[in-house]
Amino acid sequence: MTQVAVVYHSGYGHTKKQAEAIAKGAQAELIAIDTSGDLTEAQWATLKTADAIIFGSPTYMGTVSWQFKKFADATSKPWFSQQWKDKVFGGFTNSASMNGDKHSTIHYFFTLAMQHSGIWLGTDVLPSNAKTAKRDDINYIGSFAGAMMQTPSDASVDEVNSGDLETARKYGERIAMFTKKMTAAVRS
Amino acid sequence: MTQVAVVYHSGYGHTKKQAEAIAKGAQAELIAIDTSGDLTEAQWATLKTADAIIFGSPTYMGTVSWQFKKFADATSKPWFSQQWKDKVFGGFTNSASMNGDKHSTIHYFFTLAMQHSGIWLGTDVLPSNAKTAKRDDINYIGSFAGAMMQTPSDASVDEVNSGDLETARKYGERIAMFTKKMTAAVRS
């Protein structure tokens, strides 16, 4: 059976909402990086067996949070033996501004996945950017390499954008479907 | 007297509006890259003597337009002798989506400026990203490294966002003021 894992850090709960939406779409297991940037042995074991790993982090000061980076640094262990080679990877991020350097975070996720000799899958939804576009349209923000969410700086966890959540859910669905079709074939 | 030059390419006129706003703020000379990606000798001469050069291009397929890139490739001539060393640089871009890989374009401008041993100046306006934020606020898009504008895919040249234009104008002002104060001191 195909396994997708969503490994993420969330500082205040908004990125957690996005993680849940992706996990729903991908029928994935959620792996929360704790406030110290650590995972349990059981969580590392899940990542080891997963067919796909989706990275998630808020964009803080221009890239992933330090807790996510601490996790990333700890992946040097599976990296040395290339344990994660040929897994499918994707990524998502949330920040307060429409742009807000989110592209930098997604590109970091990609850079990390490539060090692990992974296969990267972006979103597959053209942006909604005509004059009639609405804020809660799917991919209103206009991202390609991963899923983005924008939440005003003073918005509560319950106020995250429904279109951004749906963008995340569909991205999860895409990753799961691709991974399912691919896994048996490529690993054969 | 301090000279600022805005060298830009505009495909359909929207980025030209942004260029004009920056030039207004910086009291700069506008240098339009033509549809073949070329400049005249007189335009190259202006760049040579300018104290600051601001790059502008729409974001097409994830970075600057090919016409801008043709200009950038042609700067290998001043690059060889580092003619543009210690000039002040900045950059701006327009695209149809809020995010739309605009960060990629701004980072390319920076990469180019660094090859020329330049000094880079970003914007200095915190994003407007609280719940009460309005689309035409200054820096609503939330960019730091350069100025961004977002224009719906079906919007005319006259429909560019007034807040984005004001973001550009203020950025031009910042670059001009900094360049003025710095030029005599650094070049002494």
Place this chain on the structure above:
Amino acid sequence: MTQVAVVYHSGYGHTKKQAEAIAKGAQAELIAIDTSGDLTEAQWATLKTADAIIFGSPTYMGTVSWQFKKFADATSKPWFSQQWKDKVFGGFTNSASMNGDKHSTIHYFFTLAMQHSGIWLGTDVLPSNAKTAKRDDINYIGSFAGAMMQTPSDASVDEVNSGDLETARKYGERIAMFTKKMTAAVRS
């Protein structure tokens, strides 16, 4: 039958050598972007039917050559209808310095591939970077997201590095093998 296409621009012939090495590994068709940045209709048709597309360009002034970018801008046509969705993508670049902003070029290839809703595959060879490393080792340069080659500024086409060529060949092999296994499964 699986088809891999290598679409590249080469200014002086060095990148062409790298393209040929990748094409050899991938048993791919070579598609050369001409000095004006154009392709023939037949070449566009090959890209349309290819299962995998590998991008190649020298790194000029910090990213792809303008001729490659002109090609990239012209891909907005297949982009609008997402004709290239779910194709496999990879990329390679050559420049005169060890670093020389080559990462910027590879990241641009990735950004472009993501706009086309593609699947990105990097190299899968750990760098050769111990004290005993030799310049002509595979992946001596130390790249992950795509293949890199370094050719001194005054080296002839016949003097390109054999290890860098082998890095390219193996990357082509990896892309072809993955594409072959995946194609039937994913497109079913």
Place this chain on the structure above:
Amino acid sequence: MTQVAVVYHSGYGHTKKQAEAIAKGAQAELIAIDTSGDLTEAQWATLKTADAIIFGSPTYMGTVSWQFKKFADATSKPWFSQQWKDKVFGGFTNSASMNGDKHSTIHYFFTLAMQHSGIWLGTDVLPSNAKTAKRDDINYIGSFAGAMMQTPSDASVDEVNSGDLETARKYGERIAMFTKKMTAAVRS
């Protein structure tokens, strides 16, 4: 009197050597981020009054170490009030491979500096990349946006490359000289 601060994290001591070389060139104060990613109040105070801040970190798994990122996240406090606006910034990194995604680290330093409304200064030394180039030449690696060092994975702290150290020292010199000339003028 002009003050330059070099704030850096070093995991095994190699990046510390690079930091010392830059500090020597810039006559700068060294501020070491500890193994927990923290600074003392006195160190934060030094950064507050510094005219220039130079960032340093090894490249671990594709960007800065988590300890550096923890520091970066903590700069959200001076960021909110834009305390660091108009300071001069630069950056440097070390990793085991020639390329090794070092460009990603330097670009992150830049992204961080731009959020702080800083002024970025790169190196100003053309790469040594002709056939006669030697490994210990200044800027053999070929970086523009910041200083790079490459140290084999099994090299001791005493085996860091002398050319890379000199590249760092000269970069420190450039930043200090620029900052000195600029400070009085711009802050007037």
